[in-house]
Amino acid sequence: MVATAAHGLDYCEYRSTPHPVQIRLAPSPTNLFAASLHFIPSSLSLHTLTCLDTLSHAAHKEATFSSSVLASTPFYARPTAIAWANATVLLAAAANGVSAYKIHPDGEPQQSTEDEPELNPVFEHIGVHAPLGKGVALNAIDVHGLEIAAAGDDGRVAIARINGQLVRVMGGLDTSRIAALQWRGANELVTASSSGQLTLMDTRQSGPGLRLSDQAHAPTPLNCLTIHPSQNDKLATGDANGVVGIWDLRNMSEAAVERLNVHSGDVWDVKFHPDYPGKIISCSEDGSICIARWSSDGIDSNPSWEPTSGLVRYQSRLHPLGFNSIDVHAEANVLVAAGDGGAIVIHQLD
Template identity: 25%
Template sequence: MEDKVHGAFVGEKINKVRWKPKDLIESDIFLTGSWDNETNQLVLWLYPPNEDDADIYPCTIGTHPHDGDVTELKFINSNTFVVSSSVGSVKLLKIDNKEPHLAEFKEMVSWDNIHYFSFGGSSPCTGLACFEEDIVSVGEDGRLLLLTARQKKPVRRIEGADSCSLRCVCFLKHNEVLTGNLRGQMKVWDLKSSTDKPASTFMLSGEQIGASCVMHHPTQRHMVLAGGEDGSLTVWDLRHNTFPVTLLSAHSDTVSELQFHPDRPEHLFTCSTSGEVWHWNTSSMSRHARLGTTDFPRDENPWLNSDVAKHRLEVFTLMPQLHKPVNSLDVNMNRIVCGCDNEAVYVFKNVVL
């Protein structure tokens, strides 16, 4: 489905990858974070927007050492991002583009050892979510912390948010987050509540399948998708109830990450530890509904109709299955970048939307 796929060997396993945001134009810079090294790295890459040159590959424009495995990366704005670590810390860094092809990293705030086990030792921070300058961090220690880019002291700390490892988190509203744990329990938290108890709790599926990633729909925040350790995709409509609307058997192994296209949310992209990168397309169903050429309701989101999602979704593989996990992906305009355990990054150009 793609015009071109460029792979680049980077010499280290990539756990997270994110496009550097640019207003209204296609980004040509992305950020990677490694894992499983003695000293891990944050690396900034330039991928020039020259569509005519088939031999253009990403080149390094900046590096920064990182203590522990990089477990998550999130941009707050075009030059500032947060990174979490397997040693229990979260850091806020700023990118300084001194020259077009040269960048430096400046550490702004460091929240050290905010995740730790009661019996001693640091706990990996497993997930981050951002809403403007507010940051929520979760970890294997079952803690949930609310941070802000404006101060070093955490705004709020929920010590016993979960009795087992928390795996993923996303903001539903400015004061509301959703977490998923190792046993497949999903919890909605009201950050303004005076109690340290969840507003609601529900299960990923009927069995204790761990939640691996979660995100809301870009324009319909009540619609939430979660990936499971069994490769499944689960969909909820949180306006009505906490029972899954749709449960799809997808990848053959853990869903590493899922990303809606930010401007064209009828397109979803997923990657897996099975080495797969998939493109899910609901645009034809939405188009037929608008034209009245299908029995699918015009105003209904296809993901919220179980029969439609299971039998009419178009799913494409973006490249042949790799023999190593694909850990992360990110979408920008008509480009996708993904990072893998085969010590390579791949950029998909001219993705058909």
């Protein structure tokens, strides 16, 4: 394991709606909006993030960011995942299917109807569909162009268009729970499961897909995955033992896996930095957010940001609980995270 440098976080606050499941930044190069999905009560929130006067606040060791909830709306099912289809359309997965919302950050009122007399001025509900049938909970969703991929508790994956049209259902992909999935191109998906396996699927073909596992270690449930932004034969996963794995898929017959033991609990989310993919960011049940340096030659244990460390670990004295979700805004180089207890963290990366 590489050396570790501990750091604090710029900004941490607690929201009255606890148990955030996920937080995702809107894909806008200029605006800092984040959507968060919550348990108890089930709800969606839209946050606007603001960078304060960095120099004056830093001099007084004050927060350099502020956050405010622009709007919240009830979510009438157990929520599991959210994804932005574009800068103004947000998708939310749950036990009753996928709901789509048109986001109006300016909060302009929408036309009321007899069926929906009190539409939320920010969250305009534009549809819901259950691609795997009623009662099949969806664990993960991802969007590529106009197509949504949604993974169900029953091991199936549905491909549907944003307008709700079902394209196809791919069954029997994994007998265990699919915890995460991501598009690897226009016609290929990767899933990660509780069996510790990755499955690569061509959506134009029938069959179970190509299954890959770490041959050098005992299988460990995978919780999350992310694909390298420019090299789609590289991806990272987070597992139940606190390990971030970097997979090299160039040799499909035997995937090479680099392992980095960065956490002491479940890794719930992992991201390549979108502009600096040599940085892998992960968050965990142990209450830490870690940034590890990676290169195509493997894990780089040489100094990266600190003269004596190859791994940067962030923890907040205000938030000792686990972190469930992270995201990075490329242009602003800002990290957001959601944690147990309703905590929302915003941090300016180096």
